[in-house]
Amino acid sequence: MYIAIMGYGVVGSGVAALIRKNNESIAKNSLQPKMEVKYILDLRSFPGDPFENLVISDFTQIVNDDEVSIVVETMGGIHPAYDFVLECLKKGKSVVTSNKELVAVKGCELLKAAKENNANFLFEASVGGGIPIIRPIHQCLAANEIEEVAGILNGTTNFILTKMINESMTFEDALLLAQQNGYAERDPSADIDGIDACRKICILATLCFGKHVYPESVHTEGIRKISLADVEYALSWGGAIKLIARAKKLESGKVTLSVSPAFVRKSCLLASTDDVFNAVLIRGNAVGDVIFYGRGAGKFPTASAVVADVIDCARHIERRKVFGWEEGGEDFIADYRDNETAFYIRLITSDKEKTLASLAEVFGETDIINRSDAPENELAFAIKPVREGDLGEKLASVFANEIASVIRITDY
Amino acid sequence: MYIAIMGYGVVGSGVAALIRKNNESIAKNSLQPKMEVKYILDLRSFPGDPFENLVISDFTQIVNDDEVSIVVETMGGIHPAYDFVLECLKKGKSVVTSNKELVAVKGCELLKAAKENNANFLFEASVGGGIPIIRPIHQCLAANEIEEVAGILNGTTNFILTKMINESMTFEDALLLAQQNGYAERDPSADIDGIDACRKICILATLCFGKHVYPESVHTEGIRKISLADVEYALSWGGAIKLIARAKKLESGKVTLSVSPAFVRKSCLLASTDDVFNAVLIRGNAVGDVIFYGRGAGKFPTASAVVADVIDCARHIERRKVFGWEEGGEDFIADYRDNETAFYIRLITSDKEKTLASLAEVFGETDIINRSDAPENELAFAIKPVREGDLGEKLASVFANEIASVIRITDY
Numbered sequence: 001m002y003i004a005i006m007g008y009g010v011v012g013s014g015v016a017a018l019i020r021k022n023n024e025s026i027a028k029n030s031l032q033p034k035m036e037v038k039y040i041l042d043l044r045s046f047p048g049d050p051f052e053n054l055v056i057s058d059f060t061q062i063v064n065d066d067e068v069s070i071v072v073e074t075m076g077g078i079h080p081a082y083d084f085v086l087e088c089l090k091k092g093k094s095v096v097t098s099n100k101e102l103v104a105v106k107g108c109e110l111l112k113a114a115k116e117n118n119a120n121f122l123f124e125a126s127v128g129g130g131i132p133i134i135r136p137i138h139q140c141l142a143a144n145e146i147e148e149v150a151g152i153l154n155g156t157t158n159f160i161l162t163k164m165i166n167e168s169m170t171f172e173d174a175l176l177l178a179q180q181n182g183y184a185e186r187d188p189s190a191d192i193d194g195i196d197a198c199r200k201i202c203i204l205a206t207l208c209f210g211k212h213v214y215p216e217s218v219h220t221e222g223i224r225k226i227s228l229a230d231v232e233y234a235l236s237w238g239g240a241i242k243l244i245a246r247a248k249k250l251e252s253g254k255v256t257l258s259v260s261p262a263f264v265r266k267s268c269l270l271a272s273t274d275d276v277f278n279a280v281l282i283r284g285n286a287v288g289d290v291i292f293y294g295r296g297a298g299k300f301p302t303a304s305a306v307v308a309d310v311i312d313c314a315r316h317i318e319r320r321k322v323f324g325w326e327e328g329g330e331d332f333i334a335d336y337r338d339n340e341t342a343f344y345i346r347l348i349t350s351d352k353e354k355t356l357a358s359l360a361e362v363f364g365e366t367d368i369i370n371r372s373d374a375p376e377n378e379l380a381f382a383i384k385p386v387r388e389g390d391l392g393e394k395l396a397s398v399f400a401n402e403i404a405s406v407i408r409i410t411d412y
Numbered sequence: 413m414y415i416a417i418m419g420y421g422v423v424g425s426g427v428a429a430l431i432r433k434n435n436e437s438i439a440k441n442s443l444q445p446k447m448e449v450k451y452i453l454d455l456r457s458f459p460g461d462p463f464e465n466l467v468i469s470d471f472t473q474i475v476n477d478d479e480v481s482i483v484v485e486t487m488g489g490i491h492p493a494y495d496f497v498l499e500c501l502k503k504g505k506s507v508v509t510s511n512k513e514l515v516a517v518k519g520c521e522l523l524k525a526a527k528e529n530n531a532n533f534l535f536e537a538s539v540g541g542g543i544p545i546i547r548p549i550h551q552c553l554a555a556n557e558i559e560e561v562a563g564i565l566n567g568t569t570n571f572i573l574t575k576m577i578n579e580s581m582t583f584e585d586a587l588l589l590a591q592q593n594g595y596a597e598r599d600p601s602a603d604i605d606g607i608d609a610c611r612k613i614c615i616l617a618t619l620c621f622g623k624h625v626y627p628e629s630v631h632t633e634g635i636r637k638i639s640l641a642d643v644e645y646a647l648s649w650g651g652a653i654k655l656i657a658r659a660k661k662l663e664s665g666k667v668t669l670s671v672s673p674a675f676v677r678k679s680c681l682l683a684s685t686d687d688v689f690n691a692v693l694i695r696g697n698a699v700g701d702v703i704f705y706g707r708g709a710g711k712f713p714t715a716s717a718v719v720a721d722v723i724d725c726a727r728h729i730e731r732r733k734v735f736g737w738e739e740g741g742e743d744f745i746a747d748y749r750d751n752e753t754a755f756y757i758r759l760i761t762s763d764k765e766k767t768l769a770s771l772a773e774v775f776g777e778t779d780i781i782n783r784s785d786a787p788e789n790e791l792a793f794a795i796k797p798v799r800e801g802d803l804g805e806k807l808a809s810v811f812a813n814e815i816a817s818v819i820r821i822t823d824y
Contacts, residue, residue, distance in 0.1 A: 018698050022557055029554040031734070124552065130699035132544075132552030140536065140544030142441040143719030145434055269705055272684045286430050286716035287542035290706035293681055294699060304698035307555030319731075322443070 001032045001314050004062040006084055007075030008042040008055065011098050011125070014303030015072055016040060016051050019310075026307060030314035038068055041084075063087050070313045072306055073097040082106050089113040089121060094313040098125035098306050104199035108212040111325050120321055122309035127153065127200045128278045130301030131294035132308070137207050137282065138323065144284030146208040150246035150410070153200040155276035155296045156184045156191035157223050157243040161261075162274045164231050165240055171226060183276055193222035194259040197245040201257060204280070205247035209255050211328035213247070219336040221260040230261075230405050232371040233344065233380045239264050240271040244410060254334035262408040263344050263382075269293065270412070281412065289412065337389030342409040344369070345395075346380040347402040355379055355402070362398055382409060413444045413726050416474040418496055419487030420454040420467065423510050423537070426715030427484055428452060428463050431722075438719060442726035450480055453496075475499050482725045484718055485509040494518050501525040501533060506725040510537035510718050516611035520624040523737050532733055534721035539565065539612045540690045542713030543706040544720070549619050549694065550735065556696030558620040562658035562822070565612040567688035567708045568596045568603035569635050569655040573673075574686045576643050577652055583638060595688055605634035606671040609657040613669060616692070617659035621667050623740035625659070631748040633672040642673075642817050644783040645756065645792045651676050652683040656822060666746035674820040675756050675794075681705065682824070693824065701824065749801030754821040756781070757807075758792040759814040767791055767814070774810055794821060 003019065005012050016037050019026060027035045039062050040054045049055075062068055063084075071088045073095060075081045081102050085095050090113065097103065102110075103126045114121035124134045128151075137146070152158050156178055163174035175192065178184035190196050198220045205213045223243055234241045244262040249255055264271040269291050273279040278296025283289050295301035312321070349355040359366050359381065366381040374380075383391075395403055415431065417424050428449050431438060439447045451474050452466045461467075474480055475496075483500045485507060487493045493514050497507050502525065509515065514522075515538045526533035536546045540563075549558070564570050568590055575586035587604065590596035602608050610632045617625045635655050646653045656674040661667055676683040681703050685691040690708025695701050707713035724733070761767040771778050771793065778793040786792075795803075807815055 014698075018555060022555060022697070025557060026555055028736070130696075131702055132548040135552050136544040136548060139724065140547050140720050141716065142723045143430055143434060143438055143716050145437060267686070269681055269684055272681055274679070284542075284716060285434070286426075286712040286719075288707050288710075288713055290543055290704070292702070292704055294702035298700075300698040301700055304553065304555050304696060307698075308552050311554045312551065324440070 001030065001035055001069050002038040002067045003035065003070045003072060003310060004039040004041065004068045005037060005072045005074060006041040006062070007073065008040050008044070008046065009074060010299050011302045011306065012040065012072070012074035014299035015074060015306050018300060018303045018307050026311060030311045032314050035314065038065070059084055063091055068093060069317060070094050070096065070310055072310065073099055073102070074306070075099065076101070078102060078105060085110060086113055089117050089119050092117045092119050094120040094317070096122050096306055096309040096313060098302055100126040100196070100199045100203060104202040104215055107203065107206065108325055108327055111323055115320065118320055120313045120316060122312060122321065123203070124309050125302050125305035127203050128280055128292065129294070129296040129298060130304040131278060131280065131292050131296065133280050133292050134207060136292065137204070141282060141284050141287060144286045146249070146282060146284050148246065148248040148283040149204045149208045149280065150244055151280035152242050152270055152273050152278050153245045153280070153296065154191055154197040154243060155278060156188065157197070158273065158278070159183050159276045160192070161223065161226070161241060161243065164226070164228060165235070168228060170228060171224065192224060194220040194243065197243060198259045201245035201247055201259060205255060205257055206325055207323065208247065209249055210324040211326050211332050213255065213257060213328055213333065217333045218257040218259060223261055225405070226261055227405065229371070229378070230346065230407060233346065233369050234263050236371050237263060237344065237369050237382060239266045241407065242270055242273070244270070250334055252334070255332060256334040256336055256339050258336050260408055262410045264410050265412065268412045337387070337392070339388045340385040341388050342383060342385045342411070343391060344380065344382050344405070344407045344409055346378065346405040347399055348404050349377050349379050349402050352377055352379055362394060413442065413447055413481050414450040414479045415447065415482045415484060415722060416451040416453065416480045417449060417484045417486060418453040418474070419485065420452050420456070420458065421486065422711050423714045423718065424452065424484070424486035426711035427486060427718050430712060430715040430719050438723060442723045444726050447726065450477070471496055475503055480505060481729060482506045482508065482722055484722065485511055485514070486718070487511065488513070490514060490517060497522060498525055501529050501531050504529045504531050506532040506729070508534045508718055508721040508725060510714055512538040512608070512611045512615060516614040516627055519615065519618065520737055520739055523735055527732065530732055532725045532728060534724060534733065535615070536721050537714050537717035539615050540692055540704065541706070541708040541710060542716040543690060543692065543704050543708065545692050545704050546619060548704065549616070553694060553696050553699060556698045558661070558694060558696050560658065560660040560695040561616045561620045561692065562656055563692035564654055564682055564685050564690050565657050565692070565708065566603055566609040566655060567690060568600065569609070570685065570690070571595050571688045572604070573635060573638070573653060573655065576638070576640060577647070580640060582640060583636065604636060606632040606655065609655060610671045613657035613659055613671060617667060617669055618737055619735065620659065621661060622736040623738050623744050625667065625669060625740055625745065629745045630669040630671060635673055637817070638673055639817065641758065641783070641790070642819060645758065645781050646675050648783050649675060649756065649781050649794060651678045653819065654682055654685070656682070662746055664746070667744060668746040668748055668751050670748050672820055674822050676822050677824065680824045749799070749804070751800045752797040753800050754795060754797045754823070755803060756792065756794050756817070756819045756821055758790065758817040759811055760816050761789050761791050761814050764789055764791055774806060
């Protein structure tokens with residue numbers, strides 16, 4: 001069976017190398033006499049590369065070659081990836097992608113095209129890199145009604161937060177180190193503003209809850225505002241600050257989503273997920289909480305997930321995998337301001353005694369959190385779950401000029 | 413589609429209840445108009461139970477009813493479970509089991525029978541309760557050569573060790589508490605001597621490495637000898653003692669297996685896996701380390717895995733899942749005494765200064781480990797990897813009467 005790879009960057013070259021490295025077992029697991037890369041589409045040339053002679057620049061060669069049954073898309077971005085993938089599906093070729101932006105924005109449409117042409121469109125690598133997550137949701141937890149999916153889905157921000165937590169590095173220094181290590185782009189905003197995690201939680205939420213969630217409907221906050229003071233308070237509270245992307249089904253049947261920094265209790269493995277690792281928690285109504293952990297990015301981990309999908313396509317070449325993935329209606333997403341959430345709040349007060357005295361009246365029961373060497377006018381505490389919209393109004397009206405940090409607290 | 417359940421204990425009753433509770437989504441995911449339990453086989457009667465009227469005591473009713481396509485085996489033990497399962501497979505019925513003893517001892521034979529009769533024999537629930545693990549190994553990591561599989565596979569021993577670690581409870585007190593909570597049997601030996609974990613690592617090793625590993629070929633140690641002193645030294649060393657079952661492929665192609673207490677570094681999530689939770693680590697040559705975590709036992713978590721297999725059987729009723737599971741040859745398993753392993757050693761010495769002075773000569777480089785309030789004649793240290801057989805001989809000849817503890821150190 002012949003495969004074409006579109007995009008010969010980090011992931012694409014990993015896919016080509018992995019198919020060669022583990023070729024015997026990959027062919028065996030694919031139930032095929034052989035599995036071979038026939039074309040690599042890229043506008044660049046790669047002199048001296050072991051796959052140099054497979055590189056072509058004309059997409060029509062792939063789409064018009066009936067010998068190519070499976071096309072791997074590792075180009076990234078929407079255009080031309082979307083157009084190429086759609087054309088391949090229309091020719092009945094199965095497509096495997098690692099492109100989270102493509103799946104988050106065009107997944108519903110591409111799955112529809114796959115269905116109409118009896119082809120597969122698989123995307124395990126688009127979330128959590130090498131961690132098996134999409135297939136387990138779809139198959140292994142099929143007996144559950146899924147109540148919530150949440151996780152650490154961005155390795156760059158988790159690396160930065162880990163350095164802040166374990167080495168008391170400032171956000172700016174940790175970001176610089178991430179850039180020096182190649183974990184963060186020169187323009188790091190897609191990572192640190194939560195955009196990347198947002199795309200991934202859209203994909204997971206769609207798989208868990210059956211209707212397409214688009215990135216623009218998710219309340220998204222990044223980690224730029226996290227200070228070392230917040231990191232210390234999280235430790236003292238008994239956990240760690242992580243960038244948590246989550247989607248939860250409400251009793252109304254609607255789904256609420258958010259991407260934001262959050263306090264996570266030490267007893268939850270998400271709090272121990274460090275460096276560039278990712279972890280995904282799924283809460284099912286039978287299984288309880290299960291967590292999947294591993295490398296969320298990188299050449300070979302991501303290629304591992306892509307090639308697993310390629311193997312699946314090869315095994316099911318005449319049989320389509322069915323995902324419950326429909327267009328989301330207007331009423332499917334709940335307003336995040338209606339969520340009942342616990343919060344950590346840090347104030348820089350003008351009159352600490354007076355503020356302390358007023359806390360019970362404003363928030364009800366609160367837990368004061370301490371840290372060593374705190375400035376005298378600093379006051380930090382955790383409040384019980386409250387409607388997020390109400391909290392925003394309350395804070396604005398009572399403590400407008402005193403608010404230093406407001407961070408969600410998870411219930412795991 | 414009709415299902416029969418054999419054995420109406422904790423797991424069997426969970427399966428019946430879950431199929432009713434999530435019936436709509438289970439039928440949808442099964443691609444069937446309906447999924448219904450037709451019989452429950454048990455010698456007991458269950459007056460007042462919601463499924464009372466489905467309970468029968470005659471197995472032949474199930475095996476001779478052509479309407480029953482899928483049979484769930486949740487009886488436990490080898491006989492008559494094995495005989496019943498074999499008869500069902502011979503009739504072309506698919507069988508799903510949660511019975512680790514059956515799979516560990518008869519898996520190869522039953523998969524062969526399934527193949528010959530074009531039926532499925534699935535057993536996700538036999539390892540790790542509700543945690544998806546068998547399907548991820550088989551499908552999601554199919555692009556990897558698996559190098560090692562290891563984990564915390566027994567919730568009872570993990571509960572006991574957690575109480576010893578977090579609350580300084582003695583082994584005896586923690587065992588008693590586990591029995592009071594229903595986590596441990598009155599005769600707890602299958603758990604605390606490692607027998608249960610051994611069966612599970614046999615199943616995982618067979619799936620990862622393709623040849624049947626039988627429990628009797630695995631070096632198995634339990635946790636009876638673990639003292640609070642060892643627990644403290646593990647903390648001071650920077651980790652925790654866990655009962656680790658592991659299987660590793662050697663460069664020779666042989667597989668080495670063991671079940672034993674082991675020191676695990678705090679940076680590995682296995683060290684943070686507490687209480688009755690289970691976790692499985694898989695090391696692939698592309699993906700690196702991935703970890704799967706969740707409830708390893710219990711009514712609904714285990715039923716979640718059983719019903720996922722039932723759904724899979726229903727979706728593939730005319731299509732068999734293929735596992736690479738062959739009879740193991742004599743030469744497949746390496747002697748554990750040939751393993752190169754790092755160790756923690758605790759001595760009660762008659763002459764501490766003299767022993768300290770001799771350490772370098774006996775073991776090469778060692779790291780002394782301290783704990784507060786240690787008896788004056790106690791000496792604890794970690795040694796670099798050494799052939800296990802050589803260490804045994806060396807310890808016996810040099811420190812015969814001084815050895816208090818010898819515990820493996822993992823490399824994760």
